[in-house]
Amino acid sequence: MPDEKDPNGKNGKSVGLVDRIKTGVKEDxxxxxxxxxxxxxxxxxxxxxxxxxxxxxxxxxxxxxxxxxxxxxxxxxxxxxHLHPAKINRDSVRYSYTWGMGGITFYLFIVLTLTGVLLMFYYHPSKVQAFRDVLYLEHDVPFGKLLRNMHRWAAHLMVIAVELHMFRVFLTGSYKKPREFNWNVGVILLVLTLLLSFTGYLLPDDQLGFWAVTVGTNMARATPGLGNEGPFAPKFITPYNDVRFGLLGGSIVDANALLRSYIWHCIGIPIIASIFMILHFWRVRKDGGISGPAAVVLDSEIKEAKK
Amino acid sequence: MDWKQLWEILSAADNVPIVAMIPLLAFYMYLAWKQAHANDVLIEQLAGDAALAKTHHRKAWPFQPGWAKEVHVWPFLLRIEFLAAIIVTIILMVWSITLNAPLEEPANPNLTMNPAKAPWYFLGLQEMLVYFDPWIAGVVMPTLIIIGLMVIPYIDTNPLGSGYYTWKQRKFAIGTFLFGFIILWVSMIFIGTFIRGPGWQWFWPGQTWDHNRLIYEVNRDLPDLFGITSNWGKGIFGAVVVGGFFAVGGLAVHAFFRRHNPKDYKRMSLLQYSILMTFLLTMLGLPIKMLLRLLFHIKYVWITPWFNV
Known part of the structure; x- marks a missing residue:
C-alpha cells in the first residue's frame, strides 16, 4: 500500500509544481x-x-x-x-641609570630609514642631477626641506646618542663579564654609524661634502702598504690601484665616488648595521638583560682565583 | 673681540650638534657622578658594617620589604620608551623646522674650501693631521682607537663596579676612559670645530678669521736640535727617543699601577698587562707630541726614509 499522505501518491491529491514553489517562497x-x-x-x-x-x-x-x-x-x-622580557628589575626602568641612549639610537635609526627612503624617491646619484635634486627637494617638493633637515639632524643626533650610550656603558662597567662580546659588537656599530653619516655627507654633491670627502679619503692614500703615498707601499701601488681608488671608484672624487657613496649609504652599510643590531639586541637578552642597576659588591667579597 | 665671527662659528648649522653636545655631556657627567657618589657612600657604609651588608638591598635607591623586586615591562618600561620616542620626535621636528641643513655651492674641484673641514665627529682625527703624518693620523690612529676600545673588556680584570655607577672602585679605568673620551676625543673635536680657521691655523674664539694671515713658524725636527745630520744618525736617534719614551713611560706607569692597583696587577696575565701598557703609552704619547709641537715647534721626533713620527 502506498502511503496515503504521499503528495505524489496515486491515492493522494497531487500537488503541482507551481503550488510547491508558492509554499516555498511563502516559507522563505x-x-x-x-x-x-x-x-x-x-x-x-x-x-x-x-x-x-x-x-x-x-x-x-x-x-x-x-x-x-x-x-x-x-x-x-x-x-x-618580544625583545623585552615580561618583567624587569624595578630599578632598571630608572632613566638616570640607562639615560635611554641605546633605545634613542635605535629609534633614530628607524627615523633615518623612513626619511631616507622618502629622500631616495627624489634623488638620482649622478653628477648631473644630484645637486639639482637637492635644490628641487628644498624648494619644490612639499615638506622636502623638512624631510632633508630631519634626516640631517637625526644623523647628527644619532652620533651623539651612540657616543653617550657608549659613555654610559663604560661608566656602569656594563662591558664586564659576561657582556664582553656585546661591547665589541657595540664598537662595530659605532664605527658603522660614523661610516653611515660620512657616506651620506657626499650625497648633496656640494662643496661641503666634496671637500670633506676629499680630505677624508686623502688619508686613505697614506695607508701603510696599500696607499700610493703610504709607508711600506710596494712599487706597483699607484694612484690608480690603491685603496683610495677602491673607495672612490677612481682617482678623484667624481661620479663613481658619488654612486659608491650612495650605494654604501643606502644599501650596504644599513644592511650590515642591521645585522649587527640584531646581534647586539639579542645578546643583551642572552647576557642577562641590561646590566643593572645591580647591587653593589664590596672589595672584601671578591674571591681571588687560585693561580 | 669679533662677536660676529664667534656667532658665525657657533651658529653654523653643522656646528650646532657639537655646541649641543657639550652641555649634554656636562649634564650626563653630573648625573653619573651623582649616582657614583651615592653608591660610593653606600659601599663605604656597608664595608664598615658587616651586619648591615648582609641585610641591605645594596642600592642607593630606597627599597622596602613589601615591594616587588620586578615590575611588568608593560606598562612600566614601554610607556617610558614611548614617551622617549615622542620627545625625541618633538626635538627633531622643532630642530628641523628652525634650522636648515647646510647646502653650499655645487661641488667644484677647482675651488678649494678654506678651511676644508670633515664632519664634526671626525675633526679630532683631522686635528691630529697637524701633529702626525696622514698615515698615522688617518689610518693607524683610528685603527688603534677601534682596537683599543675592543680590548677594554678583556684587559679590565677588575670585577667590581659591574652594573652600577662608582668612582672609588674603578678609579683607574674611569680615569683613563675620561682622559681618552673627554680630553682626547671631545676636546680635539672642540679645537677642530671652534679654533681652527683658514689654513687650519689657530684662531682663538672671537678672533677674526683672516684668510691672508701668514704665520712664520719654523718647525724643526728633534734630531736637528741635537745637531744630528746623517740619515742613519736620525733614524737611530729617533728610535732611541721613541723607545726611551716607551721604556721610561712604561716603567713609570708600572710603578704607579703596581702600587695603586695591586689586586688588578696580580690578576692580570702578562699578555693583558702588555696590551694595557701599549695602548696606554700610545695614548699618552698623543698629547706629548702635541705639546712638543705647540710649545717647542718640534715637527718630527723620529725620521726614517720610510716614515716619520
Whole structure:
C-alpha cells in the first residue's frame, strides 16, 4: 500500500509544481520576517564586543583584561615588543641609570630609514642631477626641506646618542663579564654609524661634502702598504690601484665616488648595521638583560682565583 | 673681540650638534657622578658594617620589604620608551623646522674650501693631521682607537663596579676612559670645530678669521736640535727617543699601577698587562707630541726614509 499522505501518491491529491514553489517562497518570506530581526539583534550585540570577533581573535592572540598574565602576554606575543622580557628589575626602568641612549639610537635609526627612503624617491646619484635634486627637494617638493633637515639632524643626533650610550656603558662597567662580546659588537656599530653619516655627507654633491670627502679619503692614500703615498707601499701601488681608488671608484672624487657613496649609504652599510643590531639586541637578552642597576659588591667579597 | 665671527662659528648649522653636545655631556657627567657618589657612600657604609651588608638591598635607591623586586615591562618600561620616542620626535621636528641643513655651492674641484673641514665627529682625527703624518693620523690612529676600545673588556680584570655607577672602585679605568673620551676625543673635536680657521691655523674664539694671515713658524725636527745630520744618525736617534719614551713611560706607569692597583696587577696575565701598557703609552704619547709641537715647534721626533713620527 502506498502511503496515503504521499503528495505524489496515486491515492493522494497531487500537488503541482507551481503550488510547491508558492509554499516555498511563502516559507522563505516568513523566515525573512522572523530570522533576520533576530540575527540583526544578535549582530548588534556582537558588534558591541569587537574583541570577541573571529577577526580580532585571529590578530590578537590573548585577552586584554588587566591581569598580570595578559600584561606579560602583551609583550611576549608581540613580534615588535618580544625583545623585552615580561618583567624587569624595578630599578632598571630608572632613566638616570640607562639615560635611554641605546633605545634613542635605535629609534633614530628607524627615523633615518623612513626619511631616507622618502629622500631616495627624489634623488638620482649622478653628477648631473644630484645637486639639482637637492635644490628641487628644498624648494619644490612639499615638506622636502623638512624631510632633508630631519634626516640631517637625526644623523647628527644619532652620533651623539651612540657616543653617550657608549659613555654610559663604560661608566656602569656594563662591558664586564659576561657582556664582553656585546661591547665589541657595540664598537662595530659605532664605527658603522660614523661610516653611515660620512657616506651620506657626499650625497648633496656640494662643496661641503666634496671637500670633506676629499680630505677624508686623502688619508686613505697614506695607508701603510696599500696607499700610493703610504709607508711600506710596494712599487706597483699607484694612484690608480690603491685603496683610495677602491673607495672612490677612481682617482678623484667624481661620479663613481658619488654612486659608491650612495650605494654604501643606502644599501650596504644599513644592511650590515642591521645585522649587527640584531646581534647586539639579542645578546643583551642572552647576557642577562641590561646590566643593572645591580647591587653593589664590596672589595672584601671578591674571591681571588687560585693561580 | 669679533662677536660676529664667534656667532658665525657657533651658529653654523653643522656646528650646532657639537655646541649641543657639550652641555649634554656636562649634564650626563653630573648625573653619573651623582649616582657614583651615592653608591660610593653606600659601599663605604656597608664595608664598615658587616651586619648591615648582609641585610641591605645594596642600592642607593630606597627599597622596602613589601615591594616587588620586578615590575611588568608593560606598562612600566614601554610607556617610558614611548614617551622617549615622542620627545625625541618633538626635538627633531622643532630642530628641523628652525634650522636648515647646510647646502653650499655645487661641488667644484677647482675651488678649494678654506678651511676644508670633515664632519664634526671626525675633526679630532683631522686635528691630529697637524701633529702626525696622514698615515698615522688617518689610518693607524683610528685603527688603534677601534682596537683599543675592543680590548677594554678583556684587559679590565677588575670585577667590581659591574652594573652600577662608582668612582672609588674603578678609579683607574674611569680615569683613563675620561682622559681618552673627554680630553682626547671631545676636546680635539672642540679645537677642530671652534679654533681652527683658514689654513687650519689657530684662531682663538672671537678672533677674526683672516684668510691672508701668514704665520712664520719654523718647525724643526728633534734630531736637528741635537745637531744630528746623517740619515742613519736620525733614524737611530729617533728610535732611541721613541723607545726611551716607551721604556721610561712604561716603567713609570708600572710603578704607579703596581702600587695603586695591586689586586688588578696580580690578576692580570702578562699578555693583558702588555696590551694595557701599549695602548696606554700610545695614548699618552698623543698629547706629548702635541705639546712638543705647540710649545717647542718640534715637527718630527723620529725620521726614517720610510716614515716619520
Amino acid at each position: 518570506l516568513e523566515s525573512l520576517k522572523t530570522d533576520f530581526p533576530a540575527k540583526a539583534k544578535e549582530q548588534v550585540e556582537l558588534l558591541k564586543k569587537p574583541s570577541k570577533t573571529q577577526v580580532f581573535l585571529s590578530i590578537f592572540r590573548h585577552k586584554h583584561d588587566d591581569t598580570p598574565r595578559n600584561r606579560a602576554l602583551g609583550v611576549l606575543s608581540n613580534v615588535f615588543l
